[in-house]
Amino acid sequence: MNVSEVWRLNHPWAMVYSFGIDRPWLAKPTARMAFGSDIGLLYAATEAIGELPAGSAVLDVPCGSGVALRGLRRDQGIRYVAADIAPAMLERTKRTAQRHGVTDQVHTQACDVARMPFADGEFDLCVSLTGLHCFPDPGAAVAEIARVLRPGGALRASWFRTDAGARYRPQEVLGHALGLLGPSASTTQVREWLDECGFTDVRLRVSGALAYVTATKG
Numbered sequence: 039m040n041v042s043e044v045w046r047l048n049h050p051w052a053m054v055y056s057f058g059i060d061r062p063w064l065a066k067p068t069a070r071m072a073f074g075s076d077i078g079l080l081y082a083a084t085e086a087i088g089e090l091p092a093g094s095a096v097l098d099v100p101c102g103s104g105v106a107l108r109g110l111r112r113d114q115g116i117r118y119v120a121a122d123i124a125p126a127m128l129e130r131t132k133r134t135a136q137r138h139g140v141t142d143q144v145h146t147q148a149c150d151v152a153r154m155p156f157a158d159g160e161f162d163l164c165v166s167l168t169g170l171h172c173f174p175d176p177g178a179a180v181a182e183i184a185r186v187l188r189p190g191g192a193l194r195a196s197w198f199r200t201d202a203g204a205r206y207r208p209q210e211v212l213g214h215a216l217g218l219l220g221p222s223a224s225t226t227q228v229r230e231w232l233d234e235c236g237f238t239d240v241r242l243r244v245s246g247a248l249a250y251v252t253a254t255k256g
Contacts, residue, residue, distance in 0.1 A: 040174040042150065044217035045100075048126035051218055056103035056130050059168075072209065073198070074246025080167050083194040083250065084109030090116055090162060097161040097186060099151050100172055102127050104134030104144075106165045112139050119161070121147040121154065152178040159188040168248075170197035171213075171222035177231050184235035187255040193237065195251050200224045202247040209247065225249050 045052060058065045062081060069077035084106045087096055092115030098106045101120035110118055118140070120131045128146040135144040149155055151173055164183050170176040176197075183193060198213070201224035213219030223231075225242050228251060232240050237253040244250075 039217060041172060041217060041220035042123050042174055045127075045172055046123045046125075048124055049216070049218060051216065052102075052124065052126065056127075059105045060103055060134070069248075070246075073206065073248055075248040076245045077248075079243065079245055079248075079250050080105070080196055081108065083165065083167060083196065083252075086163060086192060086194055087116075087118075087165065088114070090114070092116060094162040095119070095160060097121060097156070097164045097183075099149075099154070099164065099166055099183070100124075100127065100169045101131045101146070102168070104131035106167055107131070107134050107138050107140060107144065110138065110140050110143060114140075114143065116143060118144045119147055119156075120144055121149050121151070123148065123150055152182055154182055154186060156186045158185055159191075160186050161191060162188060163192045163194070166193070166195040168196055168198070170195060170228070171219050174220045176221065176223050177227070180228070180231040181235055184232075184237065184255060189255055191255045193232075193251070193253045193255070196248055197228075198222055198247055199244070199249040201226070206247040 065077050069075045087109035088111050095117040097119050099121040101122045135141045173179045200222050236256040238256045240253040242251050
């Protein structure tokens with residue numbers, strides 16, 4: 039069973055993760071303790087959503103429980119597609135949209151990130167928060183995200199990096215043992231994939247075991 043299938047079947051950790059990430063007061067100290075990371079960088083990445091003008095299109099993949107929806111403004115007038123392979127996560131995202139009062143702008147889509155049912159250049163922004171390590175082929179995921187982004191479109195992503203060092207090896211081993219981590223990638227690998235896909239203005243930031251990247255589709 040690959041990592042996508044584990045998430046699709048709603049592993050118990052999915053509920054734990056969703057509960058924690060939706061509560062910054064809990065997620066911030068937990069992420070600092072377990073991964074040495076400032077998870078505030080993840081919440082800050084969602085601010086790019088609120089900066090988009092009316093008529094823009096956003097892809098959130100994997101959307102998880104909808105943590106990125108905190109960046110979406112009411113009556114913003116954009117199209118927000120929350121995509122995930124896990125039906126349970128899509129249901130959580132719908133509930134999050136209701137809590138934030140943005141249901142009218144949010145559409146959910148069950149799909150595999152490596153084969154998404156979207157047109158070339160369909161989106162202005164893609165957010166993929168704590169996502170690349172959840173994919174069985176993160177390189178293919180980056181290529182598919184690049185395909186559906188328009189020229190000039192932006193990517194905001196974060197992931198558990200494979201070059202985090204020995205300090206975080208136990209977390210990596212446990213993640214693989216539970217089937218929750220795929221092959222993931224180092225910061226060097228992700229930069230290379232982004233370069234190959236034509237991204238420019240690539241900015242990588244390391245925070246403990248997690249890495250955060252912003253890039254623009256060329």
